[in-house]
Amino acid sequence: MTERFLLHIGGEWVSSQADSWEENINPANTEDVIGLFAMAGVADVEQAVAVAKKAFPAWQALPAPKRGEILYRAAQLFEERAEKIAHDLTREMGKPLSDAHGEVSRAPQILRYSAGETTQPNGQMYPSSTVQRWLMTRHEPLGVVGIITPWNFPIAIPLWKLVPALAYGNTVVMKAAELTPLCAWHIADILQQAGLPAGVFNLVTGTGKIAGEALINHPDVVAISFTGSNATGHHIHQRTAQRGAKVQLEMGGKNAVVVSKTANLNLATEMIVRGAMRCSGQKCTATSRVFIEETVYPTLLKRLKERIASLVIGDGMLPNVDVGPVASKQQQMSIAKYLEIGKSESTLVIGGSLLQDGVYEKGFYVQPTLFADAPLDSRLMTEEIFGPVLGISPVANLDKAIHATNATPYGLSASLISRDMGEIMRFTNEVQVGMIHINDETAGAEPHTSFGGYKQSSSFSREQGKSARDFFTQIKTIYMDYTHGDD
Helix, strand or coil, rough: CCCCCCEEEEEEEEECCCCCEEEEEEEEEEEEEEEEEEECCCHHHHHHHHHHHHHHHHHHCCHHHHHHHHHHHHHHHHHCCCHHHHHHHHHHHHHHHHHHHHHHHHHHHHHHHHHCCCCCCEEEEEECCCCCCEEEEEECCCCCEEEEEECCCCCCCHEEECCCEEHHHCCCEEECCCCHHHHHHHHHHHHCCCCCCCCEEEEEEECCCHHHHHHHHHCCCCEEEEEEHHHHHCCCHHHHHCCCCEEEEEECCCEEEEEECCCHHHHHHHHHHHHHHHHCCCCCCCCCEEEHHHHHHHHHHHHHHHHHCCCECCCCCCCCCCCCCCHCCCCCCCCHHHHHHHHHCEEEECCCEECCCHCCCCEEEEEEEEEECCCCHHHHHHCCCCCHHHHEECCCCCHHHHHHHCCCCCCCEEECCCCCCHHHHHHHHHHCEEEEECCCCCCCCCCCCEEEEEEEEECCEEECCHHHHHHHHEEEEEEECCCCCEE
């Protein structure tokens, strides 16, 4: 019998009030039904927000280091359950098990970082222009925070949102991604087992059109943190702005690697392929464009073709698989459209097709694909594809490469492969992105540093590190006159 998974509201596991359920399937094998998940309706979201609002005063009043102790316990539980969670992540989302282990290993790091933040200074003292006055600030939580998370990193991204929200004293209602509700179930279960009080964290699974809309429109949800598509992000921004809620958006990317004529080409090959093809290209920070100086372009093109040809494609549960399935049929069809666009605009070097026969017939597989000589203004080089599809173009020099890198409405991540310090400094100064990597792939972030992009990649806010406090708290300024005056 197929296992059923419930909503987590007010410290209890409950069915949706409409008793609605949705199958969750393995993208590597659609005959493998992972479970039936409760689909939250508007009434369920309203209940979750109500219990979060009720839990807020006590959670806010709990000394911050006590909140940190709970997060430390959750970190330990993630380590103890890492193998099971990584297995479920691969089965649910499709990424190879090695990548799933890497993602799950970030969970304790995120939890321990935010737990440590609960013992850090919570404000500042300022000199006052008035005698015998203390002037100070402190950070206070916002209230009920809504979190809407994507399917591509179903452990790491939810945690780097909700953990600092909890650490700083907020209560949370999370709407999990429709494709990866089992990973969200693990998060809720661990937080409960770690001793989080009832109502402080609540999980609703369901659709964006119903559960997501109910969350972003609820008057008691004072802030929304969202990661996902630009279209959905802009919609959330408009709706939350209308009611004055705080909003944090992390959206798309069209991330470029620039390869200098001074580059180590073995390193360049590995970093480009890793950034473009791992997780089947389903990362907002994945490498999508490469600009290569003309003198090394033919050599690097050959190496990229050979390296991509060597990639092993298959079920992420199997050993030595480099590229698993994409997450859904919808995702596969979207990528297929861009494969045809690429063929009409550029030169197909390798790949270019869906894999639908033999061992691939029950899953959502796409060949790792390389297009060469891609025009800089083509759709292939300007639109986010979110799949294992890479476009490369020759450029005359670093000036042209920097111009091409910036010629996009996105500005999330970029990388330079170079051994010239002057080039490195110019690149870091002139490229318009939120994250720059040197001699590395475009993907990757550490939990104690800020994460976010320029232009349409974000709402000019940042996640993780010290930046998390900026979003999840508000500042109170206190003027304390300690004279009593004359009677």
